[in-house]
Amino acid sequence: MPDPVEKYLERYGPALSSEVAAHLIKAGSEAPAARKRVSRAGPNVKRLAGITFPHKARFLYLQQQFGSPSYWANLTTALISTRSAYGYAIAALRQRKGLVPTAHFPIVCGSPLRQSRHLSPETVYLRLSQAGLLTKVTVGGLGECIALIQGDGHYEAWAEHVRARLLTENILLLAVKDWLKKTGIVSYGKVAIRGDDPAPQVGTFLWDLSAPSYLGPMVRTGKDGTRKNGFVACDVHLGESMTLAGVAPFVRKCQTLRTLRKVGACLQIFVADRYDGAAFQLLKENGIIPATPASLFGEDVASGLRQLTSVLENAAHSIINADQFDELFSKLGKIEGASIQLRGTLFEYLAAEIARKTISTDIKMNRTFKPTTGTPAKAEADVIAITSHQSITVIECKGYSPRATIPDDLFKRWLHHNVPTCFREIKEHPDWRNLAVRFEFWSTAGLSEDALKLFARAKALINADRYSIEVRLGPELYVNCQDTHDPSLIAAFEKHFLKVEKPPGDWH
Template identity: 40%
Template sequence: MADNALIDLLKQTGPLLSSDLSKLLETKSGLTPEAARKRVERGCAGMTRLNHIIFPHRARFCYLQDDYGSPLFFDNLMEALKKTRSSYFAALQALALRGNVMPRRHFLIACGAPVAQKKHISAETLLERLVKATLVKEVALPGGESCVVRCDHHQMLEMTSMWAKMKGRLIAEKVTLLAVKDWARNLGMVSYDSVETREDEGLEALPKVGTFNWDLAGPSYLFPMREYVSTALKPGFFVCDLALNGWVNAAHLAGFVNKCVTLRSLKKVGKCLQIFVAESYQTEAFALLKEQGIIPATTESLFGRDVAVALKNLCTVLTDTAKLTQNPEALDKIFNDLSRIEGAASTLRGSLFEFAVAQIARSTFLGYPQEMNRIVKDSIGAEAEIDVLVHRPNHEVVFIECKGIHPISTLDDAEVEKWLLKRIPVIRGFVKTHSEWSGICQRFELWTSGKLSENATAMVNAARAKNPKLDIQLRDSEYVLAQAMSSNDQGLIKAYRQHFVTHPMQEFEEARQREQRKAEKAKARLNAPTSQPSTALPVSPPSASALAISTLANL
């Protein structure tokens, strides 16, 4: 009977704390508080307690197994965590703000917990407990990035769409961090060469001030921030977190506000100017940040409406790949609208090259059905992402790997090696189980907007020699441009030439090469054997413009 009473109560109310369940059982069944508490502690078949998350007074979160992972489960859990002011509430809200999926290293910034601090749970420990409690799980994406995902039933079934949305958001956030960094440096708010972001290449650790990680951080020597300690100048700091995923409410900001308030209590850390960047805020969220002395910035208030709309559109079109691949003007407009942000072009070039390839492939593989960013698994569960897939039924399937890089640079050999040794084997393993493709021609191509080294070519030749049946092709910038030109799509040709071919250093490089060829020809004429006395004029020294070009090219 007692078993039925507990089950019936959980069916009526949904998941709830054991302390609340005891009170309900006491009221409904006329039991004493002690008897009700003991019945809840004993539990019953079908009732489960959440492990590794302990509430005040040793209360536990109780639920029916059928409710696990449901919207009701998480709604009631969040309410219980909020009521007890749990650090897990802030962490899960930060995850919710970002679509319930985010890179692991970003979670360690956004969760609101410190790297390490006495009497505080660390970010790593917090994540570990959430994983053990099966509230979140870590998922390794095909690119190798480890992501934190909330264990919702429906979301775990929609990982492909979640990954596409996250990918678009992360690109927009990367561009935004570049803009905030540029803005802060140009205003003199931070030491110009000392500001760091979570996206900086070669950065071993995340930006850190005090005991917390931040999306962006740097020392500030502005008068209100700096101070003298024993005649030594001590800087303050400028710190920033961001999330570009629509409206932000007050609960979403719990972790960020906790970081800011705790940071101010650290005696050894200088004064800090704190800012959060979002697309927009609900009224209570905006008021909360203002009340706490934090700047509630939006992309529009920082960079103007045009850039804000461009960043919003960037997220949208990257999620809707079909819309972007069928509209070359959309690609061109994104580049142009964000061109004022220093460093945005190189970021967008790498991120959007696959969309340009997908547009070009429509004419290169005329009539072939096309798909982008498909994630596949082999028989042992290893995953790989296919950037662009084109398929002619009963004839052939082509898997294209895209590498958008600086127009005059050479693709890193490590990228080619990873493609050969990791991605291709996984895709081939997947094809073996795909009856439609297993019996037709398969081709693997790597397209890049830059150059390919001799070593890369040698690696591919070695792979072909090892398996003569394996069709592998390298496609450099000249090939990709030729394919774009042969499409006769003027919008595509213009966008591709402008954003993936033309570059300020390209002109210097071409001029340098012309001067080098002239010098080599002149030297060859001087050294050429002749039966008659040479009448060649002495070679004049390089011109000032040539020297300038050579100097710039070698910087």
Template identity: 40%
Template sequence: MNNLVHKYLKKHGPALSSEITEYLVNTLKLTPDAARQRVSRAGGDVLRLDLSFPRRAKFLFLKEQSGSNLYWVRLELALLSTNSAYGFAITALSERGGVMPRHHFEIACGAPIKQKKHLAAEVVLNKLKSANLLKEIHVEGIGPCIYLGLHVNHIETLIPAMKARLFTEELVLRGVKSWMRKLGFISYDKVSVRSLEKNPTVSTTAWDLAGPSYLSPLVTFPNNSSKPNPGFVVCDILLNHEVSESGIAPYLQKLNALRCLKNVGKQLCFFFAHSFSDAAFKKLKSQGISPATTSAVFDNETARGLRELTDILSEVAIRSIEPEKIDIIFNSLGKIEGAASRLRGALFEYIIAETMRAEYSHPVELNRLCQTPKGIKEADVICSNHREVRFIEGKGYGFNKQVSGDDVKYWLSEQIPIFRAFALAHPDWRDRDLVFEFWTSSMFEEEAITKLNIAQQNTKQYKIVYRDYRDVSRKIRDSKNKALIKTFGDHFVNHPLNNIN
């Protein structure tokens, strides 16, 4: 009888103490008091998670089960079954591939920023971190990110998919913002979209896109005043493959918290996704929320382009992309306001990689994380042969933006030392010549050129090269790749919005 709790956990997996107590009473016929004592006194390799559950319940597990897939499945079920704020937060992360920017946590987790009778988003985050259920990592180009402890041994593999999702969601939010402003859904100058620094808020809650609305069904006139109080448009977005019913649960929890408040204007609510499960779609509709798909907001061609873009950017190990596919993405997403300039930045490294494949027989790598004792930096493109290794930094700018002196300074002083240290520690590269190149589809400012020329003259241990759009164009022509030449010409050099000032 001393090992009843251990035997239960061994057979059924991690569980709430209340579940084990119920089993001991109903199946083994212990009295409720005796069952509770058995559970509370269980020791040895029976561990307890330092997290609060309703009615003083604890989550119990064996030492050998800690951090396993079964542990995480049973924990999420336990949290959701008790309607726990911690469960909604874990679900939100799971639905987003297990990792998200820290600043987006208050949007996605389902908890308000601060509200009476509710756990605040920051409290939820800190408690989950202290229980080692969530961990934090700094991601180059993003900043601090939160991820599920389940992924601690392979978190780097999740970063490309997160970056792809964020980029695609940003394009959609730009398009939605423009669409809502033009149709008068939302106050033209007061609509705001999430960023890595600041999130749109309505009262106690944070959103991916929000703003006041003066549409007549949303406006109120308090105390017979002639001055209207606006309502609000609130939107969240999740561009995974299909949003499930559990995927919308944190959103509904957050919305319920907002609707509990008095003196807050009425809300017109949207949830944007590629697609929804039938259950999720019906659940949103039943609560007066618009389940808006990308194909409905834009069109089928644009929706396919968004999915294609996400797939391309997610595949960090991808070795080759047909230039025609890049061409299709530009053509299908060009309808979204501001998309062309953002796409240049995201896809320029693929142009570089395709160009270098004509010159190097060895594999050309994209977006490789170079980790050294000095730090971690991401290399856009790396190509090597038996003589040399080239690290290429790419800036896919339009002609209205030039590579600045600060851009070059960061590359020279922050990135190159990490890349060089990484190469010198690599068993196959340490004896090869090192070349560091900076490519842009635009031009360099005079200050940037000065810094680069000085660095070229003063550097003896490796070689520095820089190429503006003219040099890049010549390099691409030398590849003899007709599709690549056309794609670069149409979308990077000769695009109608790509004018030289």
């Protein structure tokens, strides 16, 4: 006779032991007998360890169901139904293809950084990791990420999509920042967005964007007559329609924030491409603005953002269309800071393709170096080209306007921080430690005379047996681009990084 517990799980998917027992009781078993059958289920029935549920319930599943969509969906539902911090974290990851950069996890998971009777993001991750549900992985183009446990190849398969989405969200955040400043909703110079230092924070929570607000309805007057400003807090997510479970972590953040007496009034906004009906209703019921790029900025900007994600994914697969980037500059260029970010992102992809066609086909982008020896530090390399058993070239990309000059501080940081930090880890890496090492600074803008002198002195002092450094500016990079004989690369470089109105040699 088949095990009734196993039969239930096969039909309905993973479930709490209490749900299985209730089903057996409804089918005619006495309550004690039903609970005993569940507790004595056969060896094919697995029990999730490390995560507790009310009334000593356990989460049951069959081995072949582990990691499946029904596994994550049912586990998330079970956890959120008990208002568990673990459920909100899993729901946030599921909404985001099961993968977020480690730095973004405290924003999306719904937990406060530090608050009485609440689990912190670090604790949530640690316990879910110990339960075999979450892990930390290094993903090409994204760096260290927190992810749902998935099969081999899953993370890399989604990496380019996630990176394109995050880059597009960065442009969206610039647009929201610009809108809030221009409308006077927030203090003009105090808007923080994801990636800034310090990070956007209101109360005990991190957000994708935050800013103080001094509008009349946002300001509170205390009993002693002091006036306390309010805040704007905003999270964003582009791509898939926001589900009810997907917005639940944000709603939890908003609800918990409102219980903090020392925090002023807070206008809370979520921005997404679209929402499921139940998700939209949940946000509205909780006094949260469920915005879209179209509702905030019009369809032209919204279509530009949708197009940008697609264009970036194509660029990651060596399909670079200069005309499409022209269209994006036209649609999104009015957003303060968007043109700079678009130009920098485009140049990284161009640089990667130039390196792939002129140095090595083994190319990695946006890798974070964190050596274990020496002073604790980390540095990100934009492009890495590896020639098997011979050399490794680490490239810093600065895709500025050709009429600009690279700030000296940026060049000094590359020379004095990035180069030595990356070199320390390269010497620790089992596959790279014996390769010839080269660091190159690629810029479509010029360097100041001081920066050029600094480079010349550093190059003369470096022991060539350790590593070498090189600077490649616009004219040389254009020649390298032409050497690829790729019309799309050349056209993109000429349209966005070539100073056509001046003689070819005049780049400083």
